Amino acid sequence: MTRIAVLGSTNMDLVAYTARAPGRGETVTGREFRTVPGGKGANQAVAAARAGGEVAMIGAVGDDPYGAQLRDGLEHAGVDTDLLHTAEGPSGTAHIVVDDTGANSIVVIPGANGVVTALGPGEIAAIASAELLLMQLELPLSAVVEGARAARSQGVRTILTPSPVQPLPDELLDHIDLLVPNEHEAAELSGQAEPHAAAQILLRQVPEVIITLGAKGALYAARGGEPVLFEAPEVRAVDTTGAGDTFVGAxxxxxxxxxxxxxALAFASSAAALCVQRPGASTSMPYRTEIEADAV
Ligand code: ATP
Known part of the structure; x- marks a missing residue:
């Protein structure tokens, strides 16, 4: 089994469904409310565990009821939560308003994720004993840099999802083996809207890049080689939430x-294509047997 450490966020998504999102100062009556476990770190951990990995989650939840629910959800998915700390105060939350066009607006409050500014010996040891380290940018950058550096010094392969997108310091990129932005993140980081051109720029800083392109698939590029487009399976998408995290976990x-x-890209594409055919984020992530049945 692949041993994977995930250094990342755990959030409770608080989702309000409404015909129309309120304007400034306005109140509207919505239709439905759901709490959904999320956070890019936790989502990638669940995706990797379902895809057949042995996954350890590094991060923090709060000491509120959401914290206990988030931990339970991860454990239920088979993720090791020994290094998911319980911090004083609220868990991370994402306040999401979804309107009838499917458009959403989101306020993320980091809560406990924000206290993960540095790693302890237990976290460093877990990273060192993994084969891969998955990171995103929903934890303080200082912890992400420390994790990436620790991984690299032990020969552990590092994968970074640069979301939410922000300028990336060399002290982080110097320790990244594979960068997996989506199309918008790649454009923002490289200053190039066209994915092939974006990949060439990003390869100046990391050895391998995969730009995910939604229904169009994913563009793989490595230093010294030509970029290759891997097409996504044609499916009827009902909800693409979590597709990127499913792709990376698998x-x-x-x-x-x-x-x-x-x-590996065929396996990841099959996993993500299964995810988009079902509603929800972590709930829609497929299990290994389903992916294997689908992957060519
Ligand atoms: P999200 O934020 O919705 O989780 P993302 O923006 O991080 O996703 P995308 O590039 O939209 O990432 O999608 C990631 C991968 O999921 C794609 O590379 C593709 O393999 C798969 N995918 C996404 N949308 C579709 C679709 N409509 N049909 C088939 N596969 C899809």
Missing amino acids: LAVALGEGRPVAK
Whole structure:
């Protein structure tokens, strides 16, 4: 089994569904409310565990009821939460308003995620004993940099999802093996809207890049080679939430198993295509048997 450490966020998504989002100073009556476990770190951890990885989650939840629910959800998915600390105060929350066009507006309050500014010996040891480390940018940058550096110094492969997108310091990029932005993040980080051009710029800083392109698939590029487009399976998408995290979690498992890049991308694409055909984020992430049945 691929051993994967995830250094990242855990949030409770508080989702309000309404015909029309309120304007400034306005109150509207919505239709439905749901609490959904989320956070990019936790989502990638669940995706990787379901895809067949042995996953340890590094981060923090609050000492509120959401914290206990978030921990339970991860454990239920088979994720090891020994290094998911319980911090004093609220868990991270994402306040999401979804209107009838499917458009959303989101306020994220980091809560406990914000206290993860540095790593302790237990976290460093867990990273060192993993084959891959998955990171995103919903924890304080200081912790992400420390994790990436610790991983690299132990020969652990590092994968970064640069979301929410922000300028990335060299002290982080110097320790990243594979960067996985979506199309918008790639454009923002490189200053190039066209994915091939964006990939060439990003390869100046990291050895491998995969730009995910939604229904169009994913563009893989490595230093010294031509970028290759891997098309996504044609499916009827009902909800693309969590597609990117499903893709990365499954990709990590396949790479850790030593599959060649093309096979690992096929596995990740199948996983993400299954995810988009079902509603929800973590709830829609597929299990290994489903992915295997689908992957070519
Ligand atoms: P999200 O924020 O919705 O989780 P993202 O913006 O991080 O997603 P995308 O590039 O939209 O990432 O999607 C990630 C991967 O999911 C794609 O590379 C593709 O493999 C798969 N995918 C997304 N949308 C579709 C779709 N409509 N049909 C098939 N596969 C899809």
